[in-house]
Amino acid sequence: MHKASIFEETSEVIHQEAFEENQFVITLKAPKASKTAKPGEFAFVDCGEQTLLRRPLSYLRTNPNNDTVEFMYKIIGPGLEALSKMTAGDSVKMMGPIGNGFSHDLSKQTPVFIGGGVGIPPVLFLAEYLKENNPEMTPYAFFGSEIPFPFETTESEINIEGLEQSNFATIKDMEEKQIPCRLASLANFKGCYNGYVTELVDTWLSQLNPSEKEKIILYACGPEVMLEAAAKLARNHKLDCQLSLEEFMACAIGGCAGCTVKVSIDEQIAMKRVCVDGPVFDAKAIYPQ
DSSP states (O other): OOGGGOEEEEEEEEEEEEETTTEEEEEEEOHHHHHHOOTTOEEEEOOSTTOSSOEEEEEEEEETTTTEEEEEEEOOSHHHHHHHTOOTTOEEEEEEEESBOOOOOTTOOEEEEEEEGGGHHHHHHHHHHHHHHOTTOOOEEEEEOSSOOSSOEEEOOSOOTTSOTTOOEEEHHHHHTTOOEEEEESSOOTTSEESOHHHHHHHHHHTSOHHHHTTEEEEEESOHHHHHHHHHHHHHHTOEEEEEOOOOOSSSSSSSOTTEEEEEETTEEEEEETTTTOBEEEHHHHSOO
16 A cells, blocks of 8 residues: 555546446546556545545546546446536545555566456556556457447457457557457447457467467456456466456545455465555455465
8 A cells, every 4th residue: 555645635527428328437637646546546536415435436547747537437326426417617525546556567568458347447547558658568458348338439450360350349549559459248239249358368368379478467357257257367378467356445545444355365365455455466366276
């Protein structure tokens, strides 16, 4: 936990955009967080309307040049419903950045990102962050959702060897940053792989040779069943893997211990707090063999 980087900040709503299936992307003017937040970290956001508890939201993007941060969320309960009613000029109190985000071994030149649903933001943030700061890297992104993606999709012009040509849908932002990206869904969306995102990644990994796999590290965030599948995928292909967990939180600073999870450390089980010990953990610690 990087205590020196946590700020209590009153931010201003710059823009809020609504998407299908009650999904939103909100942009806030938050000078302190915009300059310090890293991929995998989160903010504890006051949603307004006298909501008792704040909500943890992973950073989707930061822009230190214009002092803004972005969050993507889907309405689940009255708190996020209240946040969705915020408009430009409204004030939002938030605390952050909080937690231990993703770490990256620079010897791993092929980071692979797996995001599911509202778990897409932290891995999308990491993909853009690593590409910007390490242009020589060749990251790959694979995202899955059973509802329409809250990002502009397009037909990819970047080939990913080993995947069917019918899987051509990608996120426009990824395409423009030269990050190969493919989408998966069970909802028969045009151009998406018809199945689970981890199945799509498995298909791609299976056609790589051992020397190519040595350069890969997996990063995943999404529903628990997807994280477990990602951990199994990493074991089967002998890859390092980091998982960003999602848990309900009451305080987000480790005081209430309401977000604890079982973690395997040196074959011993320990209870760790997702808010300050995570939210990012090694996959082997969360899903040991």
